[in-house]
Amino acid sequence: MVLFKKRKKKNNLLKKTDQTQVEGPLIFSDMNDNLTYIKNHLNHTADLKIQTIRNGDFETAIVFIETLVDKELIQDKIIDPLFQLKSFKDREDIATVINLETISCSNLSQAVNDLINGNTLLFVSTRAYAFSVNTQKFGNRSITEPSSEKVVRGAHDGFIESLGVNIQLIRKRILNPNLTVKYFSVGKETKTKVALLYMNQLANTYLITEIERRIDSISTDFIMPSSYLEELIEDSSFSPFPQMLNTERPDRTMANLLEGRVVLLVDNTPTALILPVTFFSFYQSPDDYNSRFFLGTFFRIVRLLSFSLAVGLPSLYIAIIAFHYEVLPDQLILPVKSSVENIPFPPLLEALIMLITIELIQEAGIRLPTTIGQTIGIVGGLVIGDAVVSAGLISNTMLVVVAITAISSFVVPSTEMSGSMRIIRFPFMLAAATMGFIGIVFCFMVILIHLCKLESFGTPYFAPLTPLRITDFKDSILRLPIWKLNNRPLDPHPQQLKQQSNSRDWGKDDEK
Amino acid sequence: MKGLKYLLVLLCLLFLSGCWDQNPLKDSSLAMASSSDLRSDGKLLYAASFPRSTQGGKGGSQQQIVEIVSATANTPREAQMKIDSKISGTFDSSKLRVLLIGEALAKQDINLFLDVLYRNPKTALSARPAVVEGMAIDLINLKLIGGEEISKYLINSMQSLQDLTIVNHENIESIFAKMLDPGQDFLIPYIKLDKNKSRASVKGLAMFHGNKYSGKHLTVDQSIMYHLMENEKGKMARFTKKVISSPRPSMNNYITVNVKKMKRKLKVEVKKSGEINAHIHLNLKMDVIEYPHNRLASKEEIPKLNEMLSKELTKEAKTVIKKIQEANCDGLGIGRRIIAFYPNRWKKLNWEVDYPKIQIIPSVHVEIISHGITD
Structure with a gap:
């Protein structure tokens, strides 16, 4: 049946090209x-x-x-x-x-x-x-580990700019006839090939028809990288949060396919788009599964903590310094006070200057060759950081806050999520400078309401927190041992929820 | 055009945000300790200490300077306003740690001058009040070695005394409840300046009756006993008692014990005749921490010591009871118990008058359970 279906689809594809x-x-x-x-x-x-x-x-x-x-x-x-x-x-x-x-x-x-x-x-x-x-021949880059998603342990291959090779990398990992590929050609002028991959008896059929419908309605001259596609088919373009997971890792893609998610590959782009996703998928890394589960869980929690640090720390500092310094412990208040005493700027401006400097250093560093990039790091980080304090422009504590914030925003394994965190932090700071803690609470409320309301292709974005499903915490917020994860997460609504029965049955045999 | 308008509003928000209602840390002067005294003309002499740090430039070599500013006024708020005009930055009492009260002022209704603190939502409720013998301003003006700030010095010393069960953790929040409670009174540390005015030391607990200082205080040993009877023990509670009466060397005659575990039973009973009796039974498990005489290995010695210590400590407890009743300070909260368990009897009582008359019978039972690593 499955084989038949697959063949039929291939025929369709041929017919399509003939018809055109x-x-x-x-x-x-x-x-x-x-x-x-x-x-x-x-x-x-x-x-x-x-x-x-x-x-x-x-x-x-x-x-x-x-x-x-x-x-x-x-x-x-x-x-x-x-x-x-x-x-x-x-x-x-x-x-x-x-x-x-x-x-x-x-x-x-x-x-x-x-x-x-x-x-x-x-x-x-x-x-x-x-x-x-x-007789096609395209010069392909060799398969290397994606530099933005390095892992310590585990597979070190990554997608490249060829669609064929990319599908091969996935097929190599899933030797199953149910892995289905559908081709679309998008872009009136470029006719870029887009591949839709899913597990046939696993992925939700409504989801697939919906994605097909959305891709079919694309009417554009060209789509360049996969982010074009992302923006054309995502639910809420005005949300600061990414609603598709970008990855260059075949192993990550494979794991998501087997959770019943759908993968979109665009020719000439080494990035796979995974959908639907939840907020917490951005905080997962293949490393979690490659290390022991204690470590995996610990790092996941650290990453989630980094979200609140990256978003909330500068605003918290502003609110404390400008409004509520009575919350500081007695022993802390004098050092903090003496560090901010002679700073000419209000706390908001102070934080903005430093955060924008960090963004500048980062932007300057990205596009420079590594040899010059190091110079930027030294000039930006060390020289500016040191000079700005000794010149009395920025306080020591502010510098610590900014540094921790910057580091925490890089902890997230996904660059888009880290980008959105960098953006969200500014309204928080503004609100903190206007209303103190109340402002921060307001901002968190707005973000929380937005996260609860947001959907990625019909699945709740903030699952498993809203709607609450505690069993799904096992592999979203925590990372329990593999043999505990008998069911797939519910959020992509897979056709089969069960992914394994007791894999450690041998334990029982030993007891006998 | 509409977009431009919004942009303008956003820009204003960026540059003007919080301008009117911010309360920046750098513009405030934090009072860490304050002293209040009653002058002979009935006015209030108020002083506060402001730690300041001079910018030492790079490397964090900041120097701490303590500035003490005083003012005379009718009320504390007025005094604060006067001080505000003398210092840089706004007077801020939200980080107040120690509240020193002169003896003469404490004998008046202290709620009158604490009112300003309770009204302000930013007040540091964890500030510790203390009564100072004589004038409190002398204590706040104390020049300490290394320019240490007075609040830090006092708080640190009070914390160590709290471990020794000498001082309780009473702060201005907890005394407020007790001030309003007719069936309970409070005791706060009693501090005395040394004769050469270089150090201050806690001499025990000042006993309050209602909102007023009774003028009497418990000594350090009595404070420990009082805390034990109140069922509050710090990390340690030590007593040094004379148990042997051989002439010399006199050091040989004493034993120092530490309370390891304790159990207190407080029973208030109202008899049919209306007579009120309170029984306080203390069961103390002790650890001998100093006993040069050193015969603890012998079987007779320990029961003998137990008995002697029980007797000595019961005597001590009786003195404490006598003192707090004399001061009319219901620190043990016996009135509270009568309100709770015998409300009808309470209605007929005039606690002010009746409290010193009731029978409070303490009994202390000591049991030595360990004696260090030597015999």
Whole structure:
């Protein structure tokens, strides 16, 4: 059944491409007419190569775009066999000689299209059809560990810019016929290939139809990186929180697929989009599962703590210094007071200056080569940090607060979430400077209401906290031992909730 | 245009936020200790100590200077306003740690001058009140070694005394409840300046009757006993008692014991005749921490010591009871119990008059359970 379905889908795909190419002239029987048509259609582009071979009783023309093809392959698998072919009677002759994926086509527009895709066209004199041979070759980056998602233990491969390779990396991990791929072509001009991956009997069917519906409605000239796609299909674009998980790690992608989530891959992008996701998925890292569960749980809790630190610490400091210093313990108040005593700025401005400086250092550092990047780190971090205090512009305590804030915002394993934390902190600071603790509470309320209301493709974003489902804490806020996680999380509404029965049955046998 | 308007509002928020109602730490002068005295002309002499730090530049080599400012006024608030005009920054009592009250003022209704603290929601309710023998301003003006701030000195010393069960943890919040309670009184530390005026020492507990200082205080040993009877023990409660009467060397005659575990039973009974009796039974498990005579290994010695100590300590307890009844200070909260268990009897009582007359019978039972690592 599953196999059948899959095949059917592939057929659909083929039909689709056929249908789009129905318009256009048929192949002429005169070979030169065909060649002129192609040249005109490709605007006499310089990398179009045409090679004619006269051999025996027939003449062939090999047409390809040299920047897209594997020339060695053409030489070995097309030209050499052709020379050995002495006579040409019908299509089968060519097909047997050429050991590559070969389609014969009769439509010139389609032929041109194949050419653009990196195929080689083979025209035979006086025949009104052509062969399209798959000779694509793209220079691919080697599979390396993604620099933004490094792990200590575990697989060190990452997605690259080729869709085929990326799907292969996933298929390699899930040897299951249920893993289904659906292709879409998005972008009127670029026709970028987008792949939708899911586990057939696991992922929610409503979810898949919804995603298909949303992708189908995209009408744009081009989508560049996957973030275009993300913005075009996500629920709330104006939310500061990302509603899809970006990852470059195949292992993370695989784990999410098996939780019943859906993966979107865009050609030429090394990032997989995972959806639907919850707030807490951004605080999970493959490292949690690679280490012992005590550590995994501990780090998860530390990361969640880092959220409140990164968002709340500067505002808390502002509120204390500007409004409620009576909450400071007796022993702390004098050191803090003496450090802020001679600062010319109000606390809000002081915090803003420092936080914006940190953002500047970070922005400057990202785009610089690593050798200069270090200089930025030293100048920015050490020189500014030290000088700003000794000049009496910023207080020591403020510097500590800003440093802790900056560090905590980098703890999150996902860069988008860390970005949104950096943004959210500013309204918090403003509110703290206007109303003190009450302002912070207001801001937290607004954020909490927003998180509770937010949905990612129909699943609650703040699950398992709202709606509360304590059993799902096991693998969201905590990371219990693997054998405790018998059920998948409920938030993507998988078709089967159970993911394992007792894996440690051997323990019982030993007792007997 | 609409967007521009919002942007303008946001910008205003950014630069003007909190301008009118912020209470910045750097603009305030924190009073850490205050002293209040009654002058002979009936006016209040108020002083506060403000620790200041001079900017030592880099490296955090800040120096602490303590500034003590005093003012004479009719009320504490007026005095604070006067002080406010003398200091830089606004007077702030939210970090007050010690509240020193001169003896003469304490004998008046102290609620009158504490009112300003209870009215202000920012008041540090954990500030500790203490009665000072003579003038409190002399204590706050004390020059300590190394320029230590007086509140730090007093708080640290009170905390160590709390471990020794000499001082209780009474603060201005807890005394407020007791001030309003007719069936309970409070005791706060009684501090005395040394003769050469270089140190201050806690001499015991000042006994209050209602809102007024009775003028009498318990000594240090009596304070410990009082706390034990109140069922409050710090980390340690030590007594040094004379148990042997051989002439010399006199050090040989004493034993020092520490209360390890204690049990207190306080029973208030109202007899049919209306007579009120309170029985306080203390069961103390002791640890000998000093006994140069050293015969603890012998079987007869320990029961003998138990008996002697029980007798001595019961005597001590009786003195304490006598003293607090004389001062009309119901520190043990016996009135509270009568209100709770015998409300009808309470209605007929005039506690002011009747409290000193009731029978409070203490009994102390001592049991030595350990004696250190030597015999």
